Amino acid sequence: MIAKRSSKQSVAHKVFVRSTKAGNAHKIFREQYLRDDVSCGSVKCGECSGKAQPDFKGDVVPPVLANTDLYCVVDTNICLKAIDLLEHPDCFTDVVIPHTVLEEVRNQSISVYTRLRALTSTSFQSKKRFYVYHNEFSESTFSQRQRMETVNDYNDRLIRLVTKYYNEHLSNPKSSFKAVLITNDRLNLEKCRSENILAASLHDYVTELGNAKLLDLVAIQEDAADLKSKQKNETSYAPYISTSAVLSGLNSQHLHQGKLSISRYNYLEASVSVQGSSKPFLVIGRDMMNRAFDGDKVVVELLPKSQWRKPLQTLTEADQDAGAADDEEQESSILSEKERLVMLEEARNAKPGEAEPTCKVVAVLKRNWRFYVGNISSEFAKHGERDSGALRSVLVRPMDKRISQIRIQTRRPNELAGKRIVVAVDDWPSWSRFPQGHFVKALGDIEDHQAETEAILLEHDIEFRPFPQAAMDCLPAEGDNWKPDELVLTSGKRRDLRDLNICSIDPPGCQDIDDALHAHVLPNGNYSLGVHIADVSHFVEADTPLDLEGALRATSTYLVDRRIDMLPSLLGTNLCSLKPYVERYAFSVIWEMTPEGNIVNTDFTKSLIKSREAFEYTEAQAKHDDKSQNDDLAQSLRILMKVSKMLKQKRLDAGALNLASPEVKIIMGDEMNDPTEVKIKQAVDTNSLVEEFMLLANITVAHKIYEHSPQTAMLRRHPAPPATNFDVINDQLRLKGFPQIATSSSKAVADSLDTIVDPKDPFFNTLIRILATRCMTSAEYFAAGNFAYPEFRHYGLATEIYTHFTSPIRRYADVIVHRQLEAAIGYKHLPPSHFVKANLEKIVDNNNNRHRNAQLAGRASVEYFVGKMLKSQKEPMVLEGYIIKVFSNGLGILVPKYGLESIIHIEDISSEEEPASFDESNYALILANGRKLSIFDKINVKVESQLHEATGKRSVKMTLG
Amino acid sequence: MSRYEIYSPEGLRVDGRRYNELRYFKCALGTHAHAADGSAMVEMGTSQVVCTVKGPQEPQQRSSMDTKKAVLRVNVHVAPFSSITRTKHTSNEKQLQELSMNLEETFADVVLAHLAPRTEIIVDLHVLAQDGNIMAGCVNAMCLGLIDAGVPMLDFIASVGVALADSVPLLDPNHIECSELPNLTVGVTGKSNKASLVIAEKRILLDRIKPSLDLAIMGCKTVHDIMDEQVRIRLNSLEDRIKR
Structure with a gap:
């Protein structure tokens, strides 16, 4: 190892002014070291590879760009707007990304940056060869920013320099090599022309390739002339206010910021929860929403009190105004006639006194744009007709009713009609009634099984692509033949529990067995009870590609006919899964409990176990009930059952809620995937047996990890719902002459729910439970340091602290908890990334979101299959x-x-x-x-x-x- | 995710250096020859530290006198204009006190204090610009200042920081790297491999310390060479003056 000194000549300085959140200006002065060893990354070039320097591990980055005649240099806007095209296998094979561009992309969109970086981590043999050229650190392409030059102009100039450099550096009299700058910026193109640098717009580049399908992927490009005429014709949305106005407005609390969520019942109504206000602000009408999408981070301004009103009582679904799109061009207002009527009606019905604050969106801080699945509105295209080949502008109606229609341009609207297609949103200029987007891909025909499933997954932002190779490389090399290593037992850190009579109880057909149980009587008369959880953290090391992929997916998703795994199935269904008759690693929680149900001793340990049997719920129930069976397993089942009943009673006494949701199970018929039957899920006692022990394990672990890491312990809380949430249902109950739901505590809720019965209708109580559940807030993960201890409380389970420990195969939160518990019992050090609270908060947010999305996707899938089943009924x-x-x-x-x-x-x-x-x-x-x-x-x-x-x-x- | 690509897959850092490269290091002795007995200035990249040394001299307060050896007193001053945001630092700030205490202890190893009992040596360090951790700059400036003042010492102490981007140690981190990554400051005595100062900021995994230390020690040796050059230049110029 040698340490090198830098010479004075190599230092350049980058000076710029940045405004801060507080509204101050900071002058940033940064050093840049210019080098002569930045490789051009091309296999053509002999010169650069000779200069290459090894990195810390001694590796030299090999050249990536292949021996082809055309290299593309892309600018920032192309990366941001056309990342799908960049990823497309049929175009952009050899691409140079100047570092200037990469930095800009990173500042604007981390997700595009990650995708770009994924493209660059390929070798010269692969089909797509992307190379990041560190132009600002290279002597040949660095240039000092000139006086009065804006940052944008400067960056454009740097990118042009890169193109020029590649042309000169790799030029060869024998070959016709060219490097071309791809940019949509008119000024930049003009400058290229005057400086004699080869450049093309994205549209021209793709046209040159002569692939009509690719052209559809190009985002709409507005000509300046067009733009002007449009501005005259259409009445526009209010323009967004400037960033500085937003900052000063937020500082003076004249403006507020929050996340916009659009009502599922009425797409014209949205709410923004604002910090410091107990009630969310309402945003009513499209013009007030001012181009904001669901989930966008927006800045709002309160309207005067005279315009406050109550939430809409009317259902409005976007598809009711299907006709409105036709006469879009003549339409002079943002609101369609139908929408106007609804609003008018509402305004008339509004009673003063009950009004809630309303507001309007004045700026969007962060877009929540994702891919949207939809179909081309039928009035634009007829399936089966031939396409003329001319570029046509059509509207796409997203499946999500809360999202506005999106305008795209395509050459084959008729071909795409009747298909599920994916579109991306690019822009929503203030003069346009609809946002503008571009076509990404077609999933397949509407009602096609595969296409619909994929649509559900995409709509809920669920990652269902195969695991990346880097993640698969982290799996044990032995694959399915992997065997636990008995040597680990000698280290004393992992305990041998193979002699215990452990069994697992799961729903039928379960392959990913997370948990197993055991129970036996100790010589002193106490019970030894154990919960054994799959030792996922043994296989998934922190901060490996596998871990990052798991963290991204955060949860497995269960659709009716498909399971999207969080971890590769080798781990999920085999190596981690606590299958019967084979030895597996586990993380065990073992209690010693008196026959009265008091815990005397708790022990956490990594272990090696061998499950004796994998029961289904009903099998376990049968074994438990069958008096003639008296083997070890039957006996331990009986102990488990007895203890679980005690635990449940304790929990109910403490005020745990027994809530309900209408869960159904779909029985699939044959290979054709047509459901034959829909059943409400039935529960037997063994369901609750497993549940009780899992709850106990989770609570026990929560205490332990909180004690060890009071700031970063990953816990789960369920905040008490505000009493006002029950106002409506209680009012309804009162009108019908039923007792009220008491809201003072969870115990009160539980007790009062028991009293609301209709003697003639046994289901009525369940119905009220279902509705009461909807009045509650949802449980969430959090980092322990972010809340005070009293706020840790899990309202529904009536416990003061809770976490998720028992399903590491299908929930990432549990993997984190496993690592934290490992550290707490001194098995292993906590990985460095887990110390950082900010890091954990990101994981927490992602887990909460993904968890919700997975549930919604599951429900959407059930809904789809129920619809399918109904369809088969004549x-x-x-x-x-x-x-x-x-x-x-x-x-x-x-x-x-x-x-x-x-x-x-x-x-x-x-x-x-x-x-x-x-x-x-x-x-x-x-x-x-x-x-x-x-x-x-x-x-x-x-x-x-x-x-x-x-x-x-x-x-x-x-x-x- | 961090705002910056701290260590790119191409092996370059935020300012274009590779993992084992120091920033441009500049130092000079006798920069404030009229103001003090010894003075020096050190620049590491854009951070800049000036050191003035007074003494060995009669202690100002008799209470702080030691009958066996000279007392080394270090005061660190951070100029309000030294960082991006203008902030006033007072010398009784906890961090600065800790810094001066660390410096006193580090140099206690090499300064031959027993040669001048009943005296004190006052070292004033002025941080004029800070980019990255100021500890390393202070050690280097103080070392040169003491040499310039003619304080008898066993050897140089040269110092440099090292930050850890995952498993890759980055030599001589600037302020972006320092604020994003856990980092070590290492001081090495002379040409030996003996680290006389190791200070860690944030947590570092034990198995990653070794490669970081190795790199830091190499860095310190390079810094030592540069400082040694400057000391010789200063010596020559003094010699010239005496001859004249």
């Missing part, structure tokens, strides 16, 4: 349903048999001439014939499957039966 079914929500123009219905939830639209049960009246205070709709439909009523509904024409989405249509 006649509409008449089923019992409950009214759970009453709108002025519809009813929300829950059908318990299939866990179906849908809406009866008022158009279907009444007509223009005989309108139904809405009795808001009694939560009832009164039909023209005098029939009163009020909340909680049990009614017969006709259920059929309906293919929505505009969105191509199969859903459930309900009408009165």
Whole structure:
């Protein structure tokens, strides 16, 4: 190892001014060391490879760019806007990314940066060869920023220098090599022309390749002339205010910032929860939302009190105004006629006094744009007709009702009609009614099984691509033949528990067995009870590519017909999975408990176990109940059952909630993947046996890791819901003459829920439990340092501290907890990245989001399959349903048999001439014939499957039966 | 994720250096010859430290006198304009006190204090610009200042920092690297491999210390060579003056 000194000549300085959050200006003065050993990264060049310097490990970065005739140099905007094209296998084979561009990309979008970096980590043999050229550190391409030159101009000039350098550096009289700068910036293109540097716009480059399919992927490019005429024609949204105005507004608290979430029932209504305000602010109407998407971080300004109002009581779905898109060009306003009517009606009905604060969006800080799955609106294209080949502008209707239609340009609208397609949003200029985007790919025909499943995954942002090679390389080389190493036992850190009678109890068909249990009587009469969890952290080392991939996925996703794993299946279903009859590593929590149920001793240890049997719930139940069986396993099952009942009683006494959700299970028929039956999930005692022990293990571990790392312990909390959440349901219960839900504590809620029964209808109690569950807040992961101890409380489970420890195969949070527990018991040091709270907070956020998305995807999948099953029924079914929500123009219905939830639209049960009246205070709709439909009523509904024409989405249509 | 690509896959750092490269190191002795008995200035990249040494001299306070050896007193002053944001530092700031204490202890090993009992040596360090940790700059400046003042010493102490980007040690980190990464400051006596000063900021895994130390020691030796050159230049110029 040698340490080198730098010479004075090699130092350049980068000086720039940056404004800070507080509104101050900082002059930044940074050194740059210019080098003569920055390689051009091309295999053509003999000169550069000779100069290459080894890195710390002694490796030299090999040249990447191949011996081809065209290298592309890309600018920042191309990277940001056309990353899909860059990733496309048919274009952009040899690409130079100047470091200036990479830095800019990194500042603007970390996700694009990661994708770019993934492209650069390839070798010259692969199909795509991307190379980052550190132009600002190279003597040949560095240039000092000139006086009065803006940063953008400077960066553009640097990129032009790179193009020039490559042309000169690699030119060879024998070959026709060219480096071309790809940029959409008109000024830059002009300058290139005057400086004699080869340059092309993205559109021209792709046209040159002569692949029409690729052209669709190019984002819409607006000409300046076009832009002007558009601005005249269309009335526009209010322009966003400037960054400095935002900063000063936020400082003076005249503006507020928060995340916009659009209502699932009405796309015209959104709310922004703002720090310091207990109630979220309402944003009503498209012009007030001002081009913001769901999930965007926005800055809002409160409207004057005279414009405050209550939340909308009307259902509005985007697809109701399908016609509006047609006459888009003549449309002079942002609101369609239909939307205007809804708003007007609402304004009329609004009562003063109950008004809630409303606001308007004045700026968007951070877009939450992702890929959107949708289909081309049918009025633009007919499936089966030939495409003329001319570029046409069409609207794409996203599956997510909360998202506005997106305008894209394509040459083959008719080919794409009737298909599920993925689009990306590029921009939403203030003069345009719809955001502009571009086509990314087609998933397949609407209603095609594969396409719909993929659509669900994409819509919920679930990573379902195969695991990257780097992650797979982290798996044990032995693969399926891997065997636990008995030598580890001698180190004294891992305990041999192979002699214990351990068994696992899981749902039928479970392959990823996370947990196993044991119980036996100790000589002193106490019980020894153990929970053994798959030792995932043994295989997944922190900060390896495998770990990063797991952290990104955060959870396994269970769809009806498919499972998206968090970890490669070699680990999930084999090496980690606590399969019976084989030896496996485990992380064990062992308690000694008195027969009365008091814990005398707790022990955590890494272990080597051998499960005796993998039971299904019903099998375990049968073995437990069968008095004739008296083997070790049966006996331990009985102990486990006895203890679990004690634990459950204790928990219920403490005020744990017994909540309900309409969970259904879909029985798949044959290979064709057509569901044959839908069942509500049934629970047996053994379900609760496993659950109780998992809860106990989680709580025990939570205490331990919190004690060891009070700042960074990964815990899970469930905040108590504000009492006002129950106002509506309690009002409804009062009207119907039922007791109220007490809200003072979880115990009170639990007790009062028991009293709300309808003697004639056993399901009624469950219904109320389902609805009460929806009034609660959702549980979340958090870093221990971010809350005070009293706020750790898990409301639903009625425990003061909780975490997730028991499912490391399918939840990443558990893997972190395992590592923290390892450190707490001195098995292993905590990896450095886990010390940093900021790092943990990122993991926590990601876990919370992914967890929710996985659940939503699971539900969407069930919904899709129920729809499919209904489709196979020839006649509409008449089923019992409950009214759970009453709108002025519809009813929300829950059908318990299939866990179906849908809406009866008022158009279907009444007509223009005989309108139904809405009795808001009694939560009832009164039909023209005098029939009163009020909340909680049990009614017969006709259920059929309906293919929505505009969105191509199969859903459930309900009408009165 | 950090705002910067701290160590790119191509092996370059935020300012274009490779892992084993020092920033441009400049030093001079006798920079403030009229103001003190000994003075020196050290620049490491854009950080700059000036050192003035007074003594050995009669102690100002008799209470701080030691009958066996000279007392070394270090005061560190950080100029308010030394970093990007203008902040006032007072000398009784905890960090600065800790820094001066560390410096006193480090140099106690090499300064032959027993040769001048009942005296004190006052070292004033002025940090004029800080880019990265100031400890290394202070050690180097103090070493040269003491030499310039003619304080008898066993050997040089040269110092340099090293930051850890995952498993890669980065020599002589600048302030971006220092704020993002755990880092070590190492001081080495003369040409030996003896580290007389090791200070770690943030946590560093034990198995990663070894390669970092190796690199830091190499860095210290390079710094030692540069400083040695300057000392000889200063000596020659003094000789010239005496001859004249």
